[in-house]
Amino acid sequence: MGAYLLDWLSLFFRWFHVIAGVAWIGASFYFVWLDMSLQKPPEWKAKKGISGDLWAVHGGGFYEIAKYKLEPEEMPKTLHWFKWEAYTTWLTGMAMLIIVYYINATAYLIDPSKVNFGSSVGAISTSLLFLFGSYFIYEVIVRSNVGKNKLAFSITIFVLMIIATWGSYQLFSDRASFIHVGAILGTIMAGNVFFGIMPAQRALVDCVRRGVKPGPEVADLALMARNRSLMNNYFTLPLIFIMISNHYPMMYSHAHGWLVLVFVGIITATARHYFNQKHLGHHQPKFLVIPAIATILLIIWMRPAPIEPLPVPPIKTPAVAQAASADDAMMEVVHARCSTCHAAKPTQQGFASPPLGIILQTPEDMKIHKAKIITAVHTGYMPLGNITQLTDEERQQLVAYASGL
Known part of the structure; x- marks a missing residue:
């Protein structure tokens, strides 16, 4: 009965996790497209403080969307925030980690041929330390001077993610290794919303409500929030891949599974870069061609070796x-x-x-x-x-x- 109820819990939280993830990533894709598609407004709108606008048609109606450079003429009574999609996705993801990998750690989390933890408690403790330790390192970097430089920040995080991917393969089962990298990405993305993006938005709204011009502190928060938002944008496609990867053992059970995941991360992030540039009006097909070629090369490299059946000794019977x-x-x-x-x-x-x-x-x-x-x-x-x-x-x-x- 316990395993049966556990299956129902797993089903519910997996379903909830997918719904929340679709809402979060869908909103992220939309706002990235929106920000990068805004056009220079007519003069009369610019005088009202509008920095960009666009028109769209959907659901049988026209939408006029405008983004203010700072504050609107009048602070709206109702202001919509986008945060619970991120928090709910992370919370349900952690619930899935507990239900699938922690409660049944001997089957899904531990691989004795890699590390003999001795008990499920030791493996779970290592998993939590690995996950939140990785996030702590990220948070230290994003708050340092490196976090203020977009290029240096991106390169540093990329290198550290490669190290984390390799490290997860040394500690946990192959399937759990992929999921741990996904958990790190998801934790970073949710942390970016909670510790970076939301504080910057609250500081800006507070200044507007008080009629105070935002100072250097708010500007620093805004810069950090933009870099965090950029990181979330490039993490989305690798994270979606990891979410579905447990259905494809050929990926994580490969002899060099950690390297497979690194290549997939590069391929998907490069494809994401193409769409970011396209939204800005820069059509650069090379950022689609390169991932396509890399995917073909990955398929060729990963192909399984031919299986050679063992010789069966003859048995002197009918x-x-x-x-x-x-x-x-x-x-x-x-x-x-x-x-x-x-x-x-x-x-x-x-x-x-x-x-x-x-x-x-x-x-x-x-x-x-x-x-x-x-x-x-x-x-x-x-x-x-x-x-x-x-x-x-x-x-x-x-x-x-x-x-x-």
């Missing part, structure tokens, strides 16, 4: 008996190493139902799912965290057996 003997021997391995999770009623703690609905209890089941079995076992993705202690010899035998079905 062919039918020989086949039955091979099936029985392999099904003993499957039942011991795979069926604890992949059964109609899993016996492995934390699983209420077989992952992805895949049941592996008979040779017929193996034949139905052989393509997935070969990929998952050959890459080392399965068993999760090698929780059932599948040996290298058994792994090779399983791949060879499935290949021959």
Whole structure:
């Protein structure tokens, strides 16, 4: 019953997380487009303090949008703020981290072949330290002089994210490694809103309401907020990729998974740069061509090595008996190493139902799912965290057996 209720919690928070993420990133994309698409206003609008405007049509009506250089002629009674999308996305993301990776740490968080934490508590503590330690380093940098220089700030964060990506692969399971990098990006983005963007907006609104001209302090806050907003803008596409990556073991279970994620980050951020430039009226196709070529090269580089089945020693028995003997021997391995999770009623703690609905209890089941079995076992993705202690010899035998079905 506990695993069943946990699945419902996971479903609810995953659904909530996706909804909040769509709202947040959608708003981010819209305002980036809006800021970069504003045109010089006519003279009569400029005299009112409007720095840019644009017209749009949507939902059967026309919209006139204007951005003031500083304050409007009259402070509106209702002012809409965009913050809860970010906070809700982060909170539901943390809930997912707890439900999926912390409650069932032995299956999803820990890989004994990398680090033997000794207990789930040690692994969870390391995870939290890694996540919030990374954010603390970011916050120190963004508040330093480096944070005031757009280029230096971007390069520094890029290098540190590469280090964090590599570090996560040394500590956690492959799947958890991707998610931890996503959690760092998400925490930075939400932190940028909470600690940078919102304080700058509040300071500006406060000055306008008091009728005071913003001073150097407000200007510094605004500069920091712009750099934080820029970082959020370039983080969006890599973060979306990580959110869906747990459905594609070929990415995170690659022998150099951390490097795969670095390349994906570069590809997606470069594509984001193309659209930023396009909104400014600078059509530069090279920023789409380069990611396209890089993606093709990544696909070629990641292609799996051909599987060479192990030679099966001859058995001096009739062919039918020989086949039955091979099936029985392999099904003993499957039942011991795979069926604890992949059964109609899993016996492995934390699983209420077989992952992805895949049941592996008979040779017929193996034949139905052989393509997935070969990929998952050959890459080392399965068993999760090698929780059932599948040996290298058994792994090779399983791949060879499935290949021959």
